[in-house]
Amino acid sequence: MDLAAIINKQWIYTARPTAEVTANNYQLVTAPLTKQELAPGELLVQAHYISVDPYMRIQQAAQDSWEAPHPLGAVQGAGVVAKVLAVKGDTGEIAVGDFVNCYTGWQMYAICAASAVRKLDPTLPLSTALGVLGMPGRTAYFGLHTVGRPQVGETVLVSGAAGAVGSIVAQLAKLQGCRVVGIVGSAAKQQLLQEEFNLDATINYKDHPTLAAMTLALKTACPQGIDVYFDNVGGPITDAAMTWLNLRARVIICGQISQYNGGLDNPELGPRFLHHILYKRALIQGILARDFADRMPEMLAALAPLVRSGQLRYPETIITGFENLPATLNALFYGNNTGKMIVKVSP
């Protein structure tokens, strides 16, 4: 294959956003591949599905998070489902024509090491490698089971319960025999949670705009209190949840998406709540997908059968078109997605 003939498209991250992220924070570059030849053990891949995830907005803040901010002048990092177009030397189980999960970012073509990709099972929908059977699924599965440890009959509250991670957590907690309450931002998402996920109660946070109203909604939806709170959202929803925890409750901090468009470098104010953590001897634990990176096989063994059997639904919002990547990332912060948000870039 003549690599010089391939014209790549890349979204280069060029400017830190102060609030929303838009196409102005990126430059779309169309140019031939800079590298003209594969080294032994390398693959040429073509992106089919490209991920947009809330964590990307964290890395665009000016301050360090779990690592340094995303560098300027570089391709936006992202998980990708790609097709292998060419290989060189020993690439192990990876062959031309395979689909792989790789971290090659917002670009149409990339060269990467075979050792850095995960070969996908072609009998499962490819897009699931970015969602229920990918990073979000891993986060949901291990966050819930290693930190939340829900017991039969306990009440599990999930914020962002129609999102990529929350939708999986909510269903897994139901399968575990818990009373599960989901917080979302629209009536349509409430309907999804009730009809598709069979949740016990749902709350549209937009119906409860004050702390007092949100607290009342939580007390109504969780009459026995909250044993496990899986938090993807933060802000006022979490303010309310912290006041209604049960003894030895477990709070998983998986995301704080309500804060990403401005509150990270200069946090907004909220009511102090650590006295509630004291009273209830509750636990709060932050988790990231990377904490469980080496446990993919365990997660896949648990969730793939549930996906195949239909016991675990995996809503996806798939936007078509490479040019839509920045706008699709921003749409996450308006809750425009149901389930995993993905951009489809190849037919």
Place this chain on the structure above:
Amino acid sequence: MDLAAIINKQWIYTARPTAEVTANNYQLVTAPLTKQELAPGELLVQAHYISVDPYMRIQQAAQDSWEAPHPLGAVQGAGVVAKVLAVKGDTGEIAVGDFVNCYTGWQMYAICAASAVRKLDPTLPLSTALGVLGMPGRTAYFGLHTVGRPQVGETVLVSGAAGAVGSIVAQLAKLQGCRVVGIVGSAAKQQLLQEEFNLDATINYKDHPTLAAMTLALKTACPQGIDVYFDNVGGPITDAAMTWLNLRARVIICGQISQYNGGLDNPELGPRFLHHILYKRALIQGILARDFADRMPEMLAALAPLVRSGQLRYPETIITGFENLPATLNALFYGNNTGKMIVKVSP
């Protein structure tokens, strides 16, 4: 012994404070003992040392904490070191003349079950049963070792580091081989921490009245970040600490004394910080002394030898006079104590 001849003195809790607690929240009642005879297995005890503890102010708030608010019209609950004046029937190892630790509250005399008291070792100073070898010591020992789990060379930050619990935590962390930094509210307490406890650095929070200044002070005192934060204080000190945690830091919420005089029922606002917990995959765990109530022997086996050998100092602030109990409780919230605050009520 003629119980009818005994004139008791009691501080009856009569009115919830809105801010400071004063003698106006109590009524001092002098009257004969209401019960005229011991039942089998009961003791008559005379208080010698009576405890004042920050948790009492929590229970005076209107809302539930770990239990319902302290009832009005009842003797203020408190730990006591008392002398056994009379016994009846089978009182096990407890005999007349023994000193015991009991929870008979702010009163000079009380009748209680022998099964509800702990016999004290007369070779140790009696007052230690309310401090280093009592509830605060248990809280410090198990909070630090079961939740904090400090490793040699790690940085342990302690707020309220000259207080009843903090002074023990700070010294135990030093004995564990950690870099220990103590936050206090006076230069005299800084000196104590440096000279008596051999801490690596101290901070007088009053010297750093803004979040930016406090954060800078923490970064200077903890150049390698914070691995364990043992928090007795909350508020702005904790705001700063949350921004300077290390990966997989452990935060023990043992107290939030800065908030007790008004911030519990109507919390004050502070900067949101849960994104830092996410980034660092940190853990926050609330603890109470009662969580470890059944492990007193284990704590005593560990700490009593350190007290005897002088390796563990136990500063105490002892106020004399039963009439001073309410004012002494309130003085805790001004940091007027060094180490355990105790009221001596019998010669």
